[in-house]
Amino acid sequence: MEPNFLAIIVAAIVPVVLGFIWYNPKVFGAAWMRAAEMTEAKIKSGNIAIIFGVSLVLSLILSFFTIFLVVHESGVYGMTEGQMDGATTQAFLEEWAGRYRSYKHGAMHGGMAGVMFALPVIGINALFERKSWKYILINAGYWVITLAIMGSIISGWVS
Numbered sequence: 001m002e003p004n005f006l007a008i009i010v011a012a013i014v015p016v017v018l019g020f021i022w023y024n025p026k027v028f029g030a031a032w033m034r035a036a037e038m039t040e041a042k043i044k045s046g047n048i049a050i051i052f053g054v055s056l057v058l059s060l061i062l063s064f065f066t067i068f069l070v071v072h073e074s075g076v077y078g079m080t081e082g083q084m085d086g087a088t089t090q091a092f093l094e095e096w097a098g099r100y101r102s103y104k105h106g107a108m109h110g111g112m113a114g115v116m117f118a119l120p121v122i123g124i125n126a127l128f129e130r131k132s133w134k135y136i137l138i139n140a141g142y143w144v145i146t147l148a149i150m151g152s153i154i155s156g157w158v159s
Contacts (some may be wrong), residue, residue, distance in 0.1 A: 003067055007157035011150040012063040016056060017153045018149065035135035063150060069113050070106040070155040103156030110151020114144030 023029045032038070043079045119140040 004154075004157055006043075007153050008060070008063045008067070010157070011153040012056065012060040013021070014149050014153070015062070015146050016052065018146050019055075019144065023146075028138045028142075032138045033136060033137060063154070064153045065089045066110065066113075066150050070109040070151040071101065101155055103142050103152040106151035106153070106155025107148040108151075109155070111144055111148035113151070114147040118143035118147065145152070146155060 010012075021027060025033075118133055119136075121135050122140045122143070124130075
C-alpha cells in the first residue's frame with residue numbers, strides 16, 4: 001500500500017487555504033482577533049515567510065498522519081508489522097481493502113479527529129490561557145472543518 005503523495009500534498013495545502021477564508025475579517029477574523037487579543041501591530045510584527053513556511057511543513061506532517069486516521073488498511077499493515085504473507089491477512093485485505101476509501105468516510109474520520117483531538121487540545125490550552133469560549137470554538141471549528149477536508153482528500157483520492 002503506497003501513499004498517494006499528490007493527495008498528501010494537496011491535503012497539506014488545505015489548512016493554509018481554509019485559514020485565509022476562516023480567519024478573514026469578513027468571516028471569523030475580526031471575532032478571532034478580539035478573542036485572541038490580537039492587534040494589527042502584533043500581526044505585522046511577525047515574519048510572514050517563516051510563519052507560512054513552518055505552517056506548511058507542519059501541515060505536511062499532519063497530512064501524513066491523517067492517513068492513519070482515515071485509511072483503515074494502514075492499521076492492518078501496522079498490526080502485521082508489514083509482514084503481509086500470512087493467508088489470514090491476505091484474505092482479510094482481499095475482502096476489506098478499499099471498502100471504506102471514500103471522500104465521505106474520510107471526512108467523517110477527519111471531522112471526528114477534529115472533535116476528539118483538536119477541540120480538547122485547543123480547549124485545555126485556552127482555558128489555562130484564560131481565553132473565551134468564542135476563541136475555543138472559532139479555532140476548534142477551523143480544525144474540525146480542516147481535518148474533515150484533509151481526511152476526505154486522503155481517503156477519497158485513492159491512487
